[in-house]
Amino acid sequence: MSAGNNDEVNVLQISIHGVLVGYLAGFKNGRNVLSIADSFKNDPKRPTLSLITHPSFPNATKLMAAPWVQNQRLHPVFSNLLPEGSLRELIAQSLKVHIDNEFQILSYLGEDLPGAIKATPMEPEDIPDYVLSTHGKAKAVKFDKTTQENKFSLAGVQMKFSMKEKEGRYNLSKDDALGDWIIKTPSTQHKFVPLNEYTAMSLAGMVGVEIPEIKLVELDKLDNLPQINLPNEKQAFAIKRFDRDDNQRIHMEDFAQILVKYPHEKYTSANYENIGKVIYDFSGDGLTDAQQFARRLLVNILLANGDAHLKNWSFVYPDKVTPRLSPAYDIVTTNVYIENETQYALNLGKTKEWYTVTMAHFQWWADKSGIPWRAIKPHLDEVMKKARERWPEALTTLPMDEAHKKTLRSHWNTLQDDFKIEAKK
Numbered sequence: 001m002s003a004g005n006n007d008e009v010n011v012l013q014i015s016i017h018g019v020l021v022g023y024l025a026g027f028k029n030g031r032n033v034l035s036i037a038d039s040f041k042n043d044p045k046r047p048t049l050s051l052i053t054h055p056s057f058p059n060a061t062k063l064m065a066a067p068w069v070q071n072q073r074l075h076p077v078f079s080n081l082l083p084e085g086s087l088r089e090l091i092a093q094s095l096k097v098h099i100d101n102e103f104q105i106l107s108y109l110g111e112d113l114p115g116a117i118k119a120t121p122m123e124p125e126d127i128p129d130y131v132l133s134t135h136g137k138a139k140a141v142k143f144d145k146t147t148q149e150n151k152f153s154l155a156g157v158q159m160k161f162s163m164k165e166k167e168g169r170y171n172l173s174k175d176d177a178l179g180d181w182i183i184k185t186p187s188t189q190h191k192f193v194p195l196n197e198y199t200a201m202s203l204a205g206m207v208g209v210e211i212p213e214i215k216l217v218e219l220d221k222l223d224n225l226p227q228i229n230l231p232n233e234k235q236a237f238a239i240k241r242f243d244r245d246d247n248q249r250i251h252m253e254d255f256a257q258i259l260v261k262y263p264h265e266k267y268t269s270a271n272y273e274n275i276g277k278v279i280y281d282f283s284g285d286g287l288t289d290a291q292q293f294a295r296r297l298l299v300n301i302l303l304a305n306g307d308a309h310l311k312n313w314s315f316v317y318p319d320k321v322t323p324r325l326s327p328a329y330d331i332v333t334t335n336v337y338i339e340n341e342t343q344y345a346l347n348l349g350k351t352k353e354w355y356t357v358t359m360a361h362f363q364w365w366a367d368k369s370g371i372p373w374r375a376i377k378p379h380l381d382e383v384m385k386k387a388r389e390r391w392p393e394a395l396t397t398l399p400m401d402e403a404h405k406k407t408l409r410s411h412w413n414t415l416q417d418d419f420k421i422e423a424k425k
């Protein structure tokens with residue numbers, strides 16, 4: 001943003017699938033305001049920006065009537081599109097902006113955000129008068145020119161890149177080309193995370209969890225990565241993007257966006273009953289998606305994944321309007337990294353304890369979510385049957401670190417009888 005006073009404003013045009021949503025004005029003091037265009041509000045067939053703007057969402061009309069005004073942080077629908085951890089630091093540093101300046105970061109990454117939203121910097125003369133007049137004596141100014149390449153945004157804490165695959169090599173997407181794989185490079189903090197994630201996701205896939213295509217990729221197959229610290233490990237974890245199809249965008253949003261929470265509230269502001277209820281009530285196939293959600297909740301317990309917080313669940317909008325539960329992602333056996341970890345991320349049946357949770361908690365969960373238990377129980381039984389039949393053998397050949405395998409087997413043996421899996425230690 002150019003130097004100047006608090007009346008100077010930059011404006012981003014917000015669109016989705018080429019449809020105008022509105023104008024996001026950013027002031028120097030951090031105040032930012034989204035004015036939603038009448039054409040969007042009044043279109044009963046509008047593409048879904050967020051579940052809260054879906055025509056059948058109870059308060060959609062009311063929510064869009066007034067501008068969305070925030071200070072420093074952007075509204076959660078946009079704030080949750082930005083990286084949280086090391087990728088955010090990398091971008092803020094190269095842009096020379098403060099890490100909390102979300103408007104600036106969005107304006108830089110706006111052409112390649114998760115899902116299908118675009119945020120495009122506007123020239124002052126292109127901004128409609130009515131947008132500026134809502135901001136008193138505000139004067140529109142040009143955005144500062146930036147020249148860095150590799151402008152993609154991915155949410156989450158770990159370092160990751162959006163890359164395009166060609167003949168077994170992976171390139172950071174450039175110009176208008178969109179990346180179709182997320183590449184998570186090994187961590188300097190925790191050992192063998194890519195092997196762990198590949199193994200946990202593979203095990204999940206064996207018991208009926210819907211997962212995207214995944215791979216382990218040799219680091220020397222990754223081209224033009226920026227300078228980052230890497231440990232002495234050879235492979236990265238690759239997962240095919242379900243919000244991209246060739247160069248097309250498929251809209252998605254995570255449950256922090258859906259529940260209008262900020263990233264820092266991802267562990268504290270909701271429970272699995274809240275998510276279950278939204279899935280059952282609003283998905284285009286509520287029962288199928290609730291059954292899939294229940295399977296994943298159980299699998300996260302079985303795999304000692306303590307990190308299935310709000311941002312690790314998403315809706316995807318394949319027909320641009322109707323939500324469906326997205327494929328699973330970010331399933332990692334976290335208890336191998338966190339000493340004495342005994343809890344999963346959000347409450348389920350009023351508990352978070354891996355070693356006390358039973359089927360009875362799942363029944364309570366289903367009841368509270370308004371989902372018929374008789375339609376859920378067979379899915380949980382099937383997960384247990386398949387996990388007991390397949391996992392002990394599969395784990396011997398999957399590439400997880402041997403010490404981590406040992407911890408996972410011991411976790412299996414420590415679960416309550418409903419969920420225990422016998423495996424040689």
Ligand SMILES: Nc1ncnc2c1ncn2[C@@H]1O[C@H](COP(=O)(O)OP(=O)(O)OP(=O)(O)O)[C@@H](O)[C@H]1O
Pocket residue numbers: 084114154155156157158159182212239240241242243254307311312314329330
């Ligand atoms: N296959 C996929 N297709 C599209 N988007 C994805 C996919 N996998 C992950 N994402 C998106 O990217 C974000 C980051 O991915 P992921 O959760 O794996 O990273 P992370 O940094 O390990 O997360 P956390 O902060 O939870 O540890 C997710 O929150 C989700 O929005």
Ligand SMILES: [Mg+2]
Pocket residue numbers: 156157311312330
């Ligand atoms: Mg995540």
